[in-house]
Structure formats: structure tokens, C-alpha cells
Amino acid sequence: MTGADLTIVRGKKTVGQRILGVFNNSIVNVVFVLVALFWLVPSVGLLLSSLRTVGDSASSGWWTVFTEPTQLTLENYAALLSNDTITGSFWNTILIAVPTTFFVVLFGSLAGYAFAWMEFPGRDWLLIAVIILLAVPIQVGLIPIARMFGALGIFGSILGVVLFHIAFGLPFAIFLMRNFFTQIPSELLEAARLDGASDLRIFLTVIVPLGVPAIASLAIFQFLWTWNDMLVALIFSNSQSQPLTVAIQSQLRQFGANIDVLSTGAFISMIIPLIVFFAFQRYFVQALLAGSQR
Amino acid sequence: MTQSAVAPAETSTGRGGPGRSSRASSRRRMFLIALIFLAPALLLLGALVAYPIVYTVVRSFFDASGGQFVGFDNYVEMFTRDSTFTAIRNNIIWVIVAPVTCTILGLIFAVLLDRIRWATAFKLIIFMPMAISMLAAGVIFRMMFQENPNLGVVNAALVGINSWFTDESAYPGANVRADSGLIVQGGTIASDGAVEPGTEQNFPLVGIRADSIPEEAAQAEEPGSAGSDEITGTVWLDVIRGGGGENGEIEDGKSGLPGIRVDAVADDGSIAASAETDAEGQYQITGLADGSYTIALPASNFTQGYQGVNWLGETLITAVIILSYVWIWAGFAMIMIASGLSAIDRSLQEAARMDGASEWKVFTKITAPLLSPVIIVVFVTLIINVLKIFDLVYVIPPGSSKPAANVIAVEMWTVSFGGGNNQGLGSALALLLLILVLPSMIINVRRFREERSR
Structure with a gap:
């Protein structure tokens, strides 16, 4: 104007x-x-x-x-950084959040591609099943999976926590990726198919490069979600595999006496999410806008 | 969900050869490839999400250890047990209060955002709590709402504001020595027996913390001489810092206690006259008729002043936790609604303004109806989210008010993992949560089908 x-x-x-x-x-x-x-x-x-x-x-x-x-x-901060429990749980948080994010993005986009661009019997019904699972509260999984992991011998391990997070992150991931991939112009895929490219090749050379913004959105959303989780880790990790949130909450009983550990620990647990948030907030907002009914 | 899904174009046309068998084999190949792409996701979803639903349903009909079929007993217990009942009641409060508050705040912020130049900064500030864990948010709010006004910022602010309006000089904990000849009753310190006009009545006090003595307090002085219709005396802190001195004597190093109200109480219990002590602790009650009086320092001198609100107690705990939730999620509502707002064609509003419509009319008649889809999405998302609220309720209440703050997700954790060891009841509670989110599942599926059929 x-x-x-x-x-x-x-x-x-x-x-x-x-x-x-x-x-x-x-x-x-x-x-x-x-x-x-x-x-x-x-x-x-x-x-x-x-x-x-x-x-x-x-x-x-x-x-x-x-x-x-x-x-x-x-x-x-000096005291906490020389505290083995806290530094150990900080590493555990990374060991939980990074693989979870990686596999949710990988499995989610593979399935999202199949739902968006491949024809197979029962596709719509499977997709509706995924959409139904989107809103399943994690509470439903706690008791059965605790039992299952107990039988498998991975209850209390990082692997168990990661598996739980991947499974409950997948419906949203598939839904988000599928919605995004369907918006890619079909001419691009047709051209690649006419050139005789396999689906894996199309996925890697056409879909993934075009899907970077959506993949970034999903990755950031899933990373923050897993990093900040307390409930799953409270049940599925033990003192060796606990992430920062669980290590901090164990100090809650004597709130006043532990205020130094609690406030410092809480702030340390916030640093990485805040950096991620300020650096990539555009993608985070995108993921929220694309639907976060979980 | 503002991102509209576009139905995928048909991809199968023109693929494969004209021959029947080759088309069939190409289809089978396609199916196999699709299966490979889907396998990891479907395996995990089947084993860790779908199967647990079935297991939880079955498990909810068995007893605590899982050995015995108990029918609907767990469900009956769920609605009759005190702690579970509190949890369900609190969840209802949550669902009614929290989503509405977040949505209204988000709407107000989003609509007014373009009136300020620093909108981006404001958005970041309001939205930032979304990035941090509910554990950290819980620690923050528990700290802020501590009862002691020296530690909790909210009560500190309340006490600060309160002391602006009321000028109190309280001496909490004041007491007398057993041999002082004074009596303490119901917080009031009084002379033991009658005092007549023209005489003196001193009050040596102990038990007052040094930091409650005001700055203007000075060295205690002997009482002035009393006229025939007067009673005089001194109120002082009968302690010398560092020790020494003689009890009950006004000596160097003992401080007068200013601002204490002194009443002369007549025989019938009415207050005949009163006075206030000065910086040296001296008081002078004048205009007394003949007779005998009890000289009393009323309890109001010694009761603690306003100390703020017991936020983390049983009555207010849920309100505080909901507030912390609003702190986190109002930003979500704001961002969602603001993006819905930016998609609206502004020319409609401009046209209405040109026609002389008031801002309120423009908002209620044009903006709000256009925004209603995104508002509904925000609202539904928040309701689902609130139903499953766990971390904040687990973290914020101190032990004593934990039962009063209970919600379904916390109760589910407590009965099945946090010591209750009753996974039958736990499964029933998990299923209750699943049933509560069922409407949103139906909405999701219906919306998806509408998109497909378009």
C-alpha cells in the first residue's frame, strides 16, 4: 500500500x-x-x-x-553436570529420542508413500484403521506392552521405550506423510515410472527430496514429543535407562529440599527442546496445523 | 486439520501389458512391493497398538492378578471407589474448563495480533511453553504457587499488593515470660488484675523475631508519668541482642515495639479507651473515668498478617494445574486460529467496516463464523488432549493434595503401576479413556471419507 x-x-x-x-x-x-x-x-x-x-x-x-x-x-549446574545419574539420563534421553524420531520418520514415510501412490487391495480400509489408531490413548498400551516386554526381556531397557514410542508415533506419522505425499503432482511420478524407475527409486529420488518440509515437520514434532515424555519412560525404563524427565521427577518428593536439582534439571531438560523450537518453529507449527489429534 | 488432503490420482492406468497374465503378475508384484513398504509400520502397529486394545478389553474382565474372571466387577469398582470417582469428577471439570479457556484466550490473542507491531515476538512468547516438557512446566508452577510468600511468587505478589492497602505492623509469635505478671488468653496479652488511672502498666514481651521489628523502632524508654485520667506504660522486647540484662527491666539494648494497639478494658468488658505505642514503645491512654481497668494488647497485634492463599491445598489444586495447562496450550490455540485467520479473505471485513459496522459486529458476524471450522478443530484436539492429562497432575500437587487432584490417567497409573498392582482395574480405566475418545475417532474417519468422496 x-x-x-x-x-x-x-x-x-x-x-x-x-x-x-x-x-x-x-x-x-x-x-x-x-x-x-x-x-x-x-x-x-x-x-x-x-x-x-x-x-x-x-x-x-x-x-x-x-x-x-x-x-x-x-x-x-556444575553440581548437576558432575552428577552421574543426571548426565547418564541426559544421554538416555538422546538415545531414546533420536532413534525414535529416525524410525518414526522412516517407517511413517514408507507407509505414507504406499498409502498415497500404490494400488493394493484393502488400501482404504487399512488407512481407515490407521486413522482410528490415531486417537488411541497410550494408556491402552501400557499394561499389555509391559507384560509383552517382560516376556521378551526388554522391559526396563531403552529398546523397549523406543519401540513403544515408535508404535504410538506411527499413526500420526503415516497420516501426515500420506496427506503430504498425495499433494505431489502425479506427473512427476508418472514420468519416473515411464523411465522404468522402481518404487524404491521413486521414493528415494522423487518423494523424499520433495517431502523434506513434511519430513522435517514430522521429525521435529516427534523429537519434541519423545524428548518431553515422562509417562512411558516412567513405566518402561529402569534406573539405568531412565531419561532426564524420570530422573528429575524422582526428586519431587522433597520439593523444597531438592529445589536446586529440580529447577536446574528442569532447565537442562528444556534447553534442547527450546533450541530445536526456536530454530525450526516453522516446521513445528506445520506439523501442528496438519493435525495433532493424539 | 487445515491442510486438505487431495485424493491421489489413479496410478494403475496404463501400467502393465495388454496380456491378462502379465497384468495379474504385475498386480501381484505391486502388492508385494506395497507390503514391503508397509511391513515395518503395520507390524509395529499391529503388535503394539491394535493387539493391546484387544488385550486390554479382555484383561478388564479379570481380577487384579489376572487369574480369575470377574465379569463387570472392575467397572463397578471404577465408579464406586472414592479415588476413581474423584478422578472422573476432576476429568469432567478439566474437560469443561481447560479447552474453553485455552480456545477463548487463543482466539482473543489471534484476533488482536495484527493490532500490535511486535506480533511475531508475542506469538513466540505465548507459544514457547509448547516446546518444553510438562514435567518442567509442572516444576515451574509448583514453585510459583508455594504457600510461603517468601518463596512462591504468586503469594508474594498478593501479600505485596495487600500490604499496600493495609498498614499492619504485626508481631507474630509474641509472648510473655511466666514470671512477668501478665496473662495470655486467646492471643491477647493483658495485665493480670485491675489497673487504675494514674498508674503505669508495662509489657515486657519475648518471642518476637528480629525481622518483624520495624525500622523506626528505637531504644525502649521508661513510661511517661500518668495524669489522673491516664494510664501509661511501655511495650518493649525484653531481650538484649547477644544476651545479658535483667528480665522485665527497661535497659540499654532493648527495643521499644511501635504500632501496638493498647486497650483499656472496663469491668463490663467494653473498651473504654485505647492508644498506640510510639517508636520507644511508650503508650498513653487518656480520658479514663475513675475505676479499674484491664490493660490489654489485643490479639490483632500478634496474629500473622495476610499470608496469601494456600494454592496447593485440596480446594485450589486443580485450578492451579489447569492454569499451568492453559499456560502451555493457549499458544497452540492461538497459532492454529491465527493461521485460520490468515486464510480468510480480508476484503469482507473491510467492506463491512466501510459500511460502518462496529468492530464487535465485524467480529461476531463475519470473522467468527468464518473461523468456526478451525475453532472446532482446536477445541476437539484440546478435549482429547485434556482427557489424557497425566504429567502435570502427577508433578504439581504435593503429597497431601494428590488425592484431591486425581484424574483418570493418573489413577490408571496408580492402580496398575504406582503401587496399586491391580491391572484389572487399570485395564478398565484405560478402556474408559478409549471410550471417551471414541467420538473423535468417528469424527476423524468421517472427515477422511468426506475428503475421499470429494
Whole structure:
């Protein structure tokens, strides 16, 4: 819009309306600043708490650092990073989240391709079955799978946690990938088929390169989901294989006395998701928009 | 789901040779290849998602250890057990309150976003909690809502605001020595026996924390002389820091207690007159008629001032947890609705504004109806999500209010893994959750079929 257009539009408003408009906007601005501050308080509070000693945290609130900034210390982080349980569980979180994400993306896009571009009997019924499984609560899986993994000897192992996450991540992954792949113009696939390319070749050379945005969306969504999970790991991991969330929650019983471990641990567990979020938030939003009814 | 699925084009046409057998074999080949592509996903889905549903249904009709068929006993127990009943009731509260709050907030944010220049920053701030674990969010909220106003920021703010409006100088914990000749009754400290006008009544107190003594407090002084219609005296902290001194004597190093209300109570129990102590702790009650009075320091001097709200107690715990949920998910609603909003043709609204429609009219008559599909999607997604809420309820309540905060998913975990060891009841609860999300499954399938038939 050029400057001239703006003046024309403005000219149509009465003086009163113009004043009202400015007034409204400044009210909106003030309210939004307050809302944003409210929304930031929890995270800032956690960060500042993690930077204070347990003694300070037991006697005063984190907001006192604004008047006494000398309280700030990296002590808690140093203590936690030399704590084998915490560092071990940090690695476990990575060992759980990365393979889960990889296999969900791999299996999900393979199946998504089959559902989108291959003809086989019962295809629609299978797809409807996948859509039904989309909303199944993980609670339904807990008891049977715990029993099954017990019999298989993988209850309490990282493998078990990963398998559980892959299985319950797949319906959404298949659904998302299938929806995206069907939007790829059929001419591209036809051309490749006429050239005599096999399905695997088409998948690797046509679908995957074109599907990078969708694959990125799915990968980020699944990674954050798995990284942040507590319930599955609470049941399927043991003290050797537990991820960060489980290690931290075990300190909850003495909330006040463990506030240093809890706040610092919680913040460490947030760092990677926050980096991923800020770097790739566009893809994360895409995954949410594409439907997240899980 | 705003991304509309396009039905795949028919791909089988023109493939294979004209011969029947070769077409059949090409079909079989296609089927085999499809099977290879699908195999890993279908195997995992079948073994770890589909089969468990069947197993859970069967298991819910067996007893705790799984050895004995008990019919519908688990389901009866589910609705009669106290903790499970609380859980179901709380889940209903959750489903009614949380999705509505998130959606309304998200709608307000999304609609007003284009009024501010820093919309992107605002979106990021509101949306960011979506990225962090509910465990971390739970730790945060439990910290914020601690009862002690020195530790919990919410109560600190409330107490701070409260002290703006009420000027209290309270001395919690004040007491007297056994040999002081004073009596303590119901928090009130009073002279033992009658005091007549023209005399003095001193109050040496102990048990007051140093940090509740106000800054203006000064060295305690002997009471001024009392006129014929007056009673005077001093209220002081009968302790010398670092020790020493004689009990009940006003000495160097003992602080007066300013701001304490002193009543002269007549024989009939009415308050004849009152006064307040000054910085040296001295008071002077004037205008007293002849007679005898009891001099009393009413309990209001010594009760703790406003200390905020017991957020994590049984009554408010669910409200606090729902608040933490809103903190996380309002951003989701905002992002979804904002993207729906950006897809709407703005010219309609502009035209209505030109015709003189008010902003409210534009919103209710044009914007809201156009947004209703995306609002419904957000709402349904949140309802499903809220039904399965676990982490926040597991993390935020302290032990004493855990039972009051219970929800179905937590109850399911407790009875089957967290010590209950009753996997029959646990299976019934898991199935209850499955039944509750059934409508959304039907909606999903129906929507998919509509897309196909288009």
C-alpha cells in the first residue's frame, strides 16, 4: 500500500474514530505487554531459581536477585553436570529420542508413500484403521506392552521405550506423510515410472527430496514429543535407562529440599527442546496445523 | 486439520501389458512391493497398538492378578471407589474448563495480533511453553504457587499488593515470660488484675523475631508519668541482642515495639479507651473515668498478617494445574486460529467496516463464523488432549493434595503401576479413556471419507 492509499483510507474515518483507533491500539498494546510478561514469569523464575544456591532458595524467592544479583551462581549446574545419574539420563534421553524420531520418520514415510501412490487391495480400509489408531490413548498400551516386554526381556531397557514410542508415533506419522505425499503432482511420478524407475527409486529420488518440509515437520514434532515424555519412560525404563524427565521427577518428593536439582534439571531438560523450537518453529507449527489429534 | 488432503490420482492406468497374465503378475508384484513398504509400520502397529486394545478389553474382565474372571466387577469398582470417582469428577471439570479457556484466550490473542507491531515476538512468547516438557512446566508452577510468600511468587505478589492497602505492623509469635505478671488468653496479652488511672502498666514481651521489628523502632524508654485520667506504660522486647540484662527491666539494648494497639478494658468488658505505642514503645491512654481497668494488647497485634492463599491445598489444586495447562496450550490455540485467520479473505471485513459496522459486529458476524471450522478443530484436539492429562497432575500437587487432584490417567497409573498392582482395574480405566475418545475417532474417519468422496 502506498502512502497515498493510506491517506485516502484515513480520510474516510472521522476524527472520533481515529482517536478511538489509537486509544484501542494502545490499550491492546498495554494488555499484550502485560500478558507477555505474565507468560514469561514462569520460565524466568525457573531460570533464576536454577542460578541460586539451595540455601538462598529455601529462605527467599528468586525475584530477590533483582536487588541482590550477587546471589547468582553456576554452582547448581556444575553440581548437576558432575552428577552421574543426571548426565547418564541426559544421554538416555538422546538415545531414546533420536532413534525414535529416525524410525518414526522412516517407517511413517514408507507407509505414507504406499498409502498415497500404490494400488493394493484393502488400501482404504487399512488407512481407515490407521486413522482410528490415531486417537488411541497410550494408556491402552501400557499394561499389555509391559507384560509383552517382560516376556521378551526388554522391559526396563531403552529398546523397549523406543519401540513403544515408535508404535504410538506411527499413526500420526503415516497420516501426515500420506496427506503430504498425495499433494505431489502425479506427473512427476508418472514420468519416473515411464523411465522404468522402481518404487524404491521413486521414493528415494522423487518423494523424499520433495517431502523434506513434511519430513522435517514430522521429525521435529516427534523429537519434541519423545524428548518431553515422562509417562512411558516412567513405566518402561529402569534406573539405568531412565531419561532426564524420570530422573528429575524422582526428586519431587522433597520439593523444597531438592529445589536446586529440580529447577536446574528442569532447565537442562528444556534447553534442547527450546533450541530445536526456536530454530525450526516453522516446521513445528506445520506439523501442528496438519493435525495433532493424539 | 487445515491442510486438505487431495485424493491421489489413479496410478494403475496404463501400467502393465495388454496380456491378462502379465497384468495379474504385475498386480501381484505391486502388492508385494506395497507390503514391503508397509511391513515395518503395520507390524509395529499391529503388535503394539491394535493387539493391546484387544488385550486390554479382555484383561478388564479379570481380577487384579489376572487369574480369575470377574465379569463387570472392575467397572463397578471404577465408579464406586472414592479415588476413581474423584478422578472422573476432576476429568469432567478439566474437560469443561481447560479447552474453553485455552480456545477463548487463543482466539482473543489471534484476533488482536495484527493490532500490535511486535506480533511475531508475542506469538513466540505465548507459544514457547509448547516446546518444553510438562514435567518442567509442572516444576515451574509448583514453585510459583508455594504457600510461603517468601518463596512462591504468586503469594508474594498478593501479600505485596495487600500490604499496600493495609498498614499492619504485626508481631507474630509474641509472648510473655511466666514470671512477668501478665496473662495470655486467646492471643491477647493483658495485665493480670485491675489497673487504675494514674498508674503505669508495662509489657515486657519475648518471642518476637528480629525481622518483624520495624525500622523506626528505637531504644525502649521508661513510661511517661500518668495524669489522673491516664494510664501509661511501655511495650518493649525484653531481650538484649547477644544476651545479658535483667528480665522485665527497661535497659540499654532493648527495643521499644511501635504500632501496638493498647486497650483499656472496663469491668463490663467494653473498651473504654485505647492508644498506640510510639517508636520507644511508650503508650498513653487518656480520658479514663475513675475505676479499674484491664490493660490489654489485643490479639490483632500478634496474629500473622495476610499470608496469601494456600494454592496447593485440596480446594485450589486443580485450578492451579489447569492454569499451568492453559499456560502451555493457549499458544497452540492461538497459532492454529491465527493461521485460520490468515486464510480468510480480508476484503469482507473491510467492506463491512466501510459500511460502518462496529468492530464487535465485524467480529461476531463475519470473522467468527468464518473461523468456526478451525475453532472446532482446536477445541476437539484440546478435549482429547485434556482427557489424557497425566504429567502435570502427577508433578504439581504435593503429597497431601494428590488425592484431591486425581484424574483418570493418573489413577490408571496408580492402580496398575504406582503401587496399586491391580491391572484389572487399570485395564478398565484405560478402556474408559478409549471410550471417551471414541467420538473423535468417528469424527476423524468421517472427515477422511468426506475428503475421499470429494
